[in-house]
Amino acid sequence: MVDSPHFPHQYYQSGDLTIGFMVTQYGYLIYELSFRRNPTTEYLEELKLISRTKSYQRILSLAFAVKEINENPELLPNVTLGFHIYDSYTNARMTHQNTLKLLSSHKTVVPNFKCNKQKNLMVVIGGLDSEISLYMATLLGIYKIPQIAYCIIAPMTDVKTHLPSFYRMVPNxxxxxxxxxxxxxxxxxxxxxxxxxxxxxxxxxxxxxxxxxxxxxxxxxxxxxxxxxxxxxxxxxxxxxxxxxxxxxxxxxxxxxxxxxxxxxxxxxxxxxxxxxxxxxxxxxxxxxxxxxxAQWDxxxxxxxxxxxxxxxxxxxxxxxHLNKVPGFRKFLQTLRPKSKNEDGFILPFWEMAFRCSYNDSIDGMENNNGCSGEEKLESLPGTLFEMSMTGQSYTIYNAVHAIGHSLHKMYSSRQKHRVMPNRGRVSPVKVQAWQLHSFLRSISFNNSAGDRVSFDDNGELVSxxxxxxxxxxxxxxxxxxxxxxxxxxxxxxxxxxxxxxxxxxxxxxNQVLPLARCNDHCYPGYSRKKKEGEPFCCYDCTPCPDGKISDQNDMDNCFQCPEGQFSNKNRDNCLPKTLNFLSFMELLGTTLAFFILFSSLITAAVLGIFIKNKDTPIVKANNRELTYSLLFSLLLCFLCSLLFIGRPNIVTCYLRQTAFGIIFSVAVSCILAKTITVVLAFMATKPGSRMRKWVGKRLAISVLLGCSTIQAIICALWLCTAAPFPHFDMHSLTEEIILECNEGSVTLFYCVLGYLGFLATVSFVVAFQARKLPDSFNEAKFITFSMLVFCSVWLSFVPSYLSTKGKYMVAVEIFSILSSSAGLLGCIFAPKCYIIILRPSLNTKDQLIRRNI
Known part of the structure; x- marks a missing residue:
């Protein structure tokens, strides 16, 4: 088989060692053939040519790299490299045919025979795509000739095992x-x-x-x-x-x-x-x-x-x-002219197609025929037709040629000790075989003229x-x-x-805005993605984050909980620090309550002063002055103990809040119970023959007061010793605030204190209610009944209100209950007496009391 005149596309440069190159410069579209006769090369007349003008730079990059090596005295001295370039035409049949030509002599396709005109083929570069590379590898692998491809996709997996002679000047x-x-x-x-x-x-x-x-x-x-x-x-x-x-x-x-x-x-x-x-x-x-x-695309x-x-x-x-600028390549392109005497069969078609001109049939004369002068400049071409800077694929070919040159240099250097020609010290370039190049090619590592490192990995791929x-x-x-x-x-x-x-x-x-490539729009912060049934996972709905959770990025699959001590903002896209929640003296509610506490305490102290000043008057003496003083003093402490509930809780105030409240109120209610019992017994002792006279006196009142109060004190002491209240940060009850409160420690003992206080109040109310119809001259049971009714009503309403509020409002409810119940006791019991002492002193006489009794 000889070269068809329709396929003149080859480029040959002689040398001691030859590099083969299978370029993809032209493509042919083949019409369907009938095959009614034996196919010959004549069928090529029915092909239509498509030229890729930019591909010609790959040929020039190989020629430039060979030129650099041949002109470098330190690389392959006294050995010249040549090359032989054929076109694959992006066709399996033509690729096989031209690969056989590389394996044969310069003019005739006769593989497996050596003659004087036989090329010393050391390595083949190609092809552009994996399919063409595989076509070549099936033939080159038989001869163990190294093949360096500049394609991107490997023709098969585990390529180094199946094709040990195959290398790729591209990364994995x-x-x-x-x-x-x-x-x-x-x-x-x-x-x-x-x-x-x-x-x-x-x-x-x-x-x-x-x-x-x-x-x-x-x-x-x-x-x-x-x-x-x-x-x-x-x-x-x-x-x-x-x-x-x-x-x-x-x-x-x-x-x-x-x-x-x-x-x-x-x-x-x-x-x-x-x-x-x-x-x-x-x-x-x-x-x-x-x-x-x-990377296949250019x-x-x-x-x-x-x-x-x-x-x-x-x-x-x-x-x-990856590529870098190769020095000297642009200057090399600027000197290129189609009139140069060489065996480049690609340059004339390229020149005609790139510059849209033509030459006559006399290639030797190259006379201008429709505008081609041969002096056109490549830099005048648009980049879509030809680039003056080396492209990525041309760069890989350039590196491949230099990798071959360095490998040959190493191989000759290793053999120089044994193959030195007499007198001149020159190595013989003709006694090396292509298969011997593999070990040197695998281990090659050098810096090219652009400064990049060139080496192969274990798979025969470029490390880049x-x-x-x-x-x-x-x-x-x-x-x-x-x-x-x-x-x-x-x-x-x-x-x-x-x-x-x-x-x-x-x-x-x-419009210079980042394009969106999404199934649907982003789920913005504050929302999370919810998968759409039956749709790919990139298609979703956006659902708002629940309270306490946020999403601070686009397209989050789940909202996440804010850290402890923080809460989600209104947009659910950020966590804000929670503020401390406690009843402070500085806020309006705390200031108002503190004012009422002090005001009530002053009134109680004033009443106590009035009673002490008028201690010898009948109305004071008639109702057991000692119990009256004790009750007024305990009420004063009841008002003042409310101040323990205002301000930032600490270990001391938490210890004293409920215990002081429970003991002081127990003393107050015990005083009322003692006064009521004393009145009832005094009335019963006036009856002839009554045995109650021995119980009437201060001893009984003191016993009731101390006995009832001691029980409450014991409960509080047990509470403080076993599970005392302590300051506590409640992070979860309120969304935006941290409640700083006094944890009751033992809830059971807390309700025992309240329960015992309620028990004393109930007994006092029942006894006073039974004595409400006694003559006013001898007792104050009617007023005690009203006061205990107010007291019990306040504390019965306190429990549900206390349990239904949180934070400082829960504390305010307890302070209000303390003030209300204390004020009820003070008003119902002592207001009538103060009225008589201050405004109606004429009624505060023994005769008046006896007369009213009659």
């Missing part, structure tokens, strides 16, 4: 998967579409990426497939499915598309999107999307698209192989990361490639993924 694609997930998560894009080629690589991409996205909380809104380039090259009917996908993408509301496809495949898709929009006279909805491309314009507005890709993101590139397109077909972040697996954990949002330019339809 797992880093790209992780980078895509991190990028989507960074911008909170949780409702995205995935578009892949309909082949094994597309299936692997989906099967690998989707679990990672789901793990990061990202839902898949759509999964689309378009025919791979190899499938499309077989028949035009494959474009119908591309048209269907274009129509679907034009109408879907999904704003972010993750795309894993070759450049030419995406180009076909965009063509169909434009065609659909033009036929339907509809706007290009696909323009209002964010494209996230894998923005370019094919000859079929040169007049097409490519604004659809404005603001797109690409995961690109990915750059995140933001594409800015302009109406004049020019563009700007802006690095906005990266995925560096060798960096520190918190620096493995980086994004500079300020450097990003979004598509004009987004």
């Amino acid at each position: 694609e797992e880093y790209q998967y992780a980078g895509i997930a991190q990028l989507l998560r960074h911008f909170q894009w949780t409702w995205v579409g995935i578009l892949t080629m309909d082949d094994d690589n597309g299936d692997k991409f989906i099967q690998t990426l989707i679990p990672i996205l789901l793990k990061h909380g990202i839902c898949i809104a759509l999964k689309g497939k378009i025919p791979a380039t190899a499938q499309a090259a077989e028949t035009f009917t494959s474009f119908e499915s591309i048209l269907d996908e274009a129509i679907y993408l034009s109408n879907t509301s999904v704003q972010v598309l993750v795309v894993n496809a070759e450049t030419i495949t995406i180009s076909f898709l965009i063509i169909k999107i434009y065609a659909y929009a033009e036929v339907k006279d509809t706007p290009l909805l696909a323009i209002g999307k964010v494209w996230v491309m894998t 923005f370019s314009v094919d000859t079929t698209q040169m007049d097409m507005d490519m604004q659809v890709f404005d603001g797109a993101f690409t995961f690109a192989i 990361g990915f750059d995140i590139v933001n594409w800015v397109l302009f109406p004049n077909q020019s563009f700007l490639r802006v690095k906005v972040g990266g995925m560096d697996p060798q960096a520190l954990p918190n620096q493995k993924f980086t994004v500079n949002e300020e450097a990003i330019t979004w598509h004009r339809t987004f």
Whole structure:
């Protein structure tokens, strides 16, 4: 088989050692063949050519790298590198054919035979995609010739085991998967579409990426497939499915598309999107999307698209192989001219398509025929056709050539001791075999001219990361490639993924506002997400947080409880510190109660003074002066003990509050009970022959007073010794406040104190009620009855009120009960007597009392 005149695309440069290169410069769309006769190379006349002008830079990057090595006296001295470049045409048959050509002589395809014209092939670089790489590997693996691919997706899992001669000058694609997930998560894009080629690589991409996205909380809104380039090259009917996908993408509301496809495949898709929009006279909805491309994609314009507005890709993101500026490459491109005498079969078609000119059939003469002068400048071309700075894929080829050069240098250096030619010390370049290069290639590690470290890992993959590139397109077909972040697996954990949002330019339809890619709007702080039945987990309803719980971030699955001592604000998006709740002297309620306490105490002290001053008057003497003084003094203490309930609780006030209240009130009620019993016994003792006379006297009154009070004192002492009250912070009773209170310690003993006090009051009320009809001259039972009725009523209403209030209002209820009951006793018992003593002294005589009794 000889080269067809229709396939002149090869580039040969002789050298002691040859590097093979399978480029993807041209693609051919093949019409269906009938196969009614034996196929020959003549069928190639029925092919249609599609040129990728930007791909020509890959060829030039290899030529430039070889030139650098050959001109470097410290690298492979006295050994020259050559290369032989063929095109795969994105076609399996042509890839196999041209791989056999690399394994054969320069002109004839005769593998497995060596002759004088046999190339000393050491390594092959290629191909662009995994399918082409696999086609090549099936042949190169037989000869154990190292193959360095610059594709992104590996052709199979565990590639190093199945293809030990296969290397990749690209990082592990797992880093790209992780980078895509991190990028989507960074911008909170949780409702995205995935578009892949309909082949094994597309299936692997989906099967690998989707679990990672789901793990990061990202839902898949759509999964689309378009025919791979190899499938499309077989028949035009494959474009119908591309048209269907274009129509679907034009109408879907999904704003972010993750795309894993070759450049030419995406180009076909965009063509169909434009065609659909033009036929339907509809706007290009696909323009209002964010494209996230894998490293396979490189923005370019094919000859079929040169007049097409490519604004659809404005603001797109690409995961690109990390690259740096290579010194000297731009100058190398500036000296390139098609009139140069070389065996480059790619330059003339490239020149004609890039500059839209043509040469006549006389290639040797290269006379201008329709404008091509050969002096056109590459820097005048728009970036969509050709770039003067090295692209990512060209950079990988450049690194691959230098990796080969350094590996060969190490191999020759290790053999130099044993293979030195006489007199001149030169090594023989012809006695090395390709299979011997593997051990040196695996362990290679060097810094290239751009300053980047180049080495392979255990899987034969480049130890490197990915750059995140933001594409800015302009109406004049020019563009700007802006690095906005990266995925560096060798960096520190918190620096493995980086994004500079300020450097990003979004598509004009987004007005420089971060696009939203969500099933529904955010659940803002104060709300939590609630899953919608039957919908993906990215689709949810928003429910407000309950009292005491907040959510301080968007899209929280659950509201969380505020820390102890804090409460949720009105919007349920922040926790505020609770204020202390206790009855203070400084607030209005505390000040008012304190005023009434002091006022009541002054009145009680005044009454006590009046009775002491008029101690010898009949009305004072007639009602047991000692009990009267004791009652008035206890009432004075009752009023004053209310002050213990106002102010910040502490250990002392908590000890004294309820115990002082219980003992003092027991003394007061005991005084009333003693007075009532004394009156009743005195009346009964006046009857002839009564035996009650021996019980009448001060001894009985003192016994009742001390006995009843002692019992209450014993209960309080037991309370303080076993479970005394203590200061306590109640965090939960009130939403916005912390109640600083006195915990009663033993609730049982607290109610025992109240119960015993109620028992004394009940007995006093019953005895006074029985004596209410005794003559007024001899007793005050009627007034005691009224006072105990008020007393019992206040404390009966106290219990439910006390239990139904919290905080300082509960304390205020108890203070009010103390004041009310004490005031009732003071008013009902002593007001009538003070009236007579002060206003009606004429009634305060013994004769008047006797006369009234008669």
